[in-house]
Amino acid sequence: MKTFALAIAVVILAVLPLWVGGTYYINVASQILLYAIFALGVNVLVGYAGLVTLGHAGLFGIAAYTAARMLSRDHGHVAAIAGALALTLLAAVIFAALSLRGTGLGFVMITVALGQIVWGIAYRWISITNGDNGISIAGRPSPLGVSLASPAAFYWATLTLFLLAVASMVIFVASPFGTSVRGTRDQPRRMNALGYHVWLTRFLAFLFSAFWSGVAGLLFLYYNQFVSPQMVALTASAEVLLMVISGGTGTLLGPIVGAALVVIMKNVASAYIERWNFVLGAIFVAIVIFMPEGLVPGTARLARWLRTAQRPAAPTPVAAPAPGSERGR
Amino acid sequence: MNLWFVLAVNSITLGGLLFLLSAGFSLIFGLMKIPNLTHGSFFMLGAYLATSLLARGLGFWTAAVVSGLLVAALGGLIERLILRRLPGAELAQVLVTLGLSFMIADVCLKVWTGDPIRIDTPDGLRGASSMLGLRFPTYRLAISLIAMVFAAVLWALLDRTRLGAMIRAGVDDPEMARVAGIHVSRLFTIVFCLGAWLAGFAGVIGGPILSVYPGLDQEMLPLALVVVILGGSGSLLGSLVGSFVVGFLYNFGQAMFPELAYVVLFLPMLLVLVVRPQGLFGRQAM
Numbered sequence: 001m002k003t004f005a006l007a008i009a010v011v012i013l014a015v016l017p018l019w020v021g022g023t024y025y026i027n028v029a030s031q032i033l034l035y036a037i038f039a040l041g042v043n044v045l046v047g048y049a050g051l052v053t054l055g056h057a058g059l060f061g062i063a064a065y066t067a068a069r070m071l072s073r074d075h076g077h078v079a080a081i082a083g084a085l086a087l088t089l090l091a092a093v094i095f096a097a098l099s100l101r102g103t104g105l106g107f108v109m110i111t112v113a114l115g116q117i118v119w120g121i122a123y124r125w126i127s128i129t130n131g132d133n134g135i136s137i138a139g140r141p142s143p144l145g146v147s148l149a150s151p152a153a154f155y156w157a158t159l160t161l162f163l164l165a166v167a168s169m170v171i172f173v174a175s176p177f178g179t180s181v182r183g184t185r186d187q188p189r190r191m192n193a194l195g196y197h198v199w200l201t202r203f204l205a206f207l208f209s210a211f212w213s214g215v216a217g218l219l220f221l222y223y224n225q226f227v228s229p230q231m232v233a234l235t236a237s238a239e240v241l242l243m244v245i246s247g248g249t250g251t252l253l254g255p256i257v258g259a260a261l262v263v264i265m266k267n268v269a270s271a272y273i274e275r276w277n278f279v280l281g282a283i284f285v286a287i288v289i290f291m292p293e294g295l296v297p298g299t300a301r302l303a304r305w306l307r308t309a310q311r312p313a314a315p316t317p318v319a320a321p322a323p324g325s326e327r328g329r
Numbered sequence: 330m331n332l333w334f335v336l337a338v339n340s341i342t343l344g345g346l347l348f349l350l351s352a353g354f355s356l357i358f359g360l361m362k363i364p365n366l367t368h369g370s371f372f373m374l375g376a377y378l379a380t381s382l383l384a385r386g387l388g389f390w391t392a393a394v395v396s397g398l399l400v401a402a403l404g405g406l407i408e409r410l411i412l413r414r415l416p417g418a419e420l421a422q423v424l425v426t427l428g429l430s431f432m433i434a435d436v437c438l439k440v441w442t443g444d445p446i447r448i449d450t451p452d453g454l455r456g457a458s459s460m461l462g463l464r465f466p467t468y469r470l471a472i473s474l475i476a477m478v479f480a481a482v483l484w485a486l487l488d489r490t491r492l493g494a495m496i497r498a499g500v501d502d503p504e505m506a507r508v509a510g511i512h513v514s515r516l517f518t519i520v521f522c523l524g525a526w527l528a529g530f531a532g533v534i535g536g537p538i539l540s541v542y543p544g545l546d547q548e549m550l551p552l553a554l555v556v557v558i559l560g561g562s563g564s565l566l567g568s569l570v571g572s573f574v575v576g577f578l579y580n581f582g583q584a585m586f587p588e589l590a591y592v593v594l595f596l597p598m599l600l601v602l603v604v605r606p607q608g609l610f611g612r613q614a615m
Binding site: 124233234 | 358362364366411414415419420421423424425427428429430431432434435436438439547550551554555557558587588589590591592594595598599602603606
């Protein structure tokens with residue numbers, strides 16, 4: 001049943017450019033998928049490892065800026081993409097080594113600071129990043145001879161990467177590594193006592209998360225064919241965190257639903273009001289107050305409650321603890 | 330006046346402003362374990378409120394104190410109505426304070442538009458004054474003095490009064506402080522309001538130097554973060570030392586590596602994290 005639903009969903013997504021009607025909607029769908037990849041990556045840390053990051057836009061940006069810079073210097077797409085991912089992972093090693101010096105709040109604060117360093121470079125180091133003007137690139141690549149210039153072609157490429165990302169997450173969650181990452185979130189001391197290397201587990205989770213953030217950054221670059229410091233601002237890190245949390249942390253579907261929700265809201269909201277940031281902030285506050293565990297678990301709880309409400313004899317479900325309430329170490 | 334001297338004076342001024350901003354941040358973080366990401370917004374909001382009060386004809390210092398009080402009232406509301414409900418939920422606190430900072434920034438943009446607003450230097454403090462054979466810009470000197478006075482007052486408050494002893498007890502061991510009969514949750518509100526007041530006040534007196542513009546909040550917040558990571562959370566001395574380190578790095582960095590000034594700022598923070606993760610004067614690791 002589950003496999004069947006999944007197959008239907010994939011087919012619907014695959015033929016989306018044929019039924020959705022209009023390039024505008026295809027582009028929105030591409031945006032949703034590329035942000036979903038980003039959110040899935042961030043969810044590895046926020047959801048499974050219990051480490052809240054507010055600096056991932058930095059990694060997202062490093063990938064995009066590196067590729068943009070290499071492309072503007074007439075390196076090929078292959079070299080640019082490889083270089084971008086390599087530099088993103090290198091940056092992630094440094095980010096992880098520093099931010100894992102703290103846990104809980106310390107981790108959050110350090111990631112904010114690291115993210116701001118990247119923003120500072122993007123904004124101020126004009127000879128490298130062209131400052132506020134950003135960098136434009138000439139065009140999209142043509143993997144296997146298929147041009148990605150059209151919105152539909154780009155959508156399919158993004159979808160392919162998105163499905164790869166989902167598959168990697170499914171494997172990750174089921175793997176012993178995924179289990180140990182969740183273990184370090186829930187019981188870091190016990191994991192340590194059991195002989196697991198808590199720091200190393202978190203470090204590897206960070207790199208895994210950074211890899212998909214980098215891929216999303218590259219897609220962002222190719223989608224817009226332009227990068228500017230705005231994509232590495234604190235707001236961008238906050239936005240992706242909103243996607244993860246609004247959908248529900250530590251679930252596979254949550255970040256995807258969250259990405260769709262935020263991208264659609266952003267597109268709809270910007271048509272009616274000029275200030276997306278106010279809405280973003282208000283949603284943060286509302287979610288924390290009214291649905292602390294996120295939309296997907298929240299809705300699931302509501303559905304469970306409705307079902308049990310019809311059978312009065314059933315025991316009342318116990319509310320799950322709020323995510324992030326676990327203290328590290 | 331040679332360049333180095335000017336830079337040093339500017340560094341001390343910025344350090345003083347940062348101290349006012351980060352002392353509250355550090356106390357809130359140390360006592361309540363709340364990463365108050367609205368702190369930069371308090372700074373900016375204070376400055377914006379003062380521009381309106383000044384336009385109504387209030388004096389500079391009255392406007393500074395009153396703006397601080399308004400910001401403190403807002404801070405008190407945020408603490409009482411929202412943060413109070415989220416004890417120990419770090420993720421929720423990060424999200425709420427971040428969300429509120431976006432909302433405040435947007436309201437400011439709507440009310441005071443996107444153009445930078447200058448706050449005039451108060452009368453009597455314009456120009457330069459001579460001291461020890463050197464000429465100082467009077468207003469910058471005044472800011473440094475105010476920061477020093479506040480440092481002394483805060484130190485006396487924390488170290489010499491009953492309230493201060495209770496706050497220190499709360500920072501070190503909130504559970505034991507509660508058991509000992511200290512009303513920790515009332516302390517939370519007091520410290521939060523005090524921190525908000527200091528931030529709002531700092532925004533106003535920083536106005537004549539920095540002026541007020543959208544994005545000021547997100548520029549100041551990371552500076553406060555760096556100061557606290559450098560100095561250690563909950564430590565007044567740490568905030569003081571951290572503020573001046575950051576003040577000097579920022580000004581000298583900007584003069585020597587203009588493109589990398591912002592990055593230079595974070596280097597000592599990284600060093601401290603590697604060598605001494607609890608910060609220079611902090612007692613517990615973050």
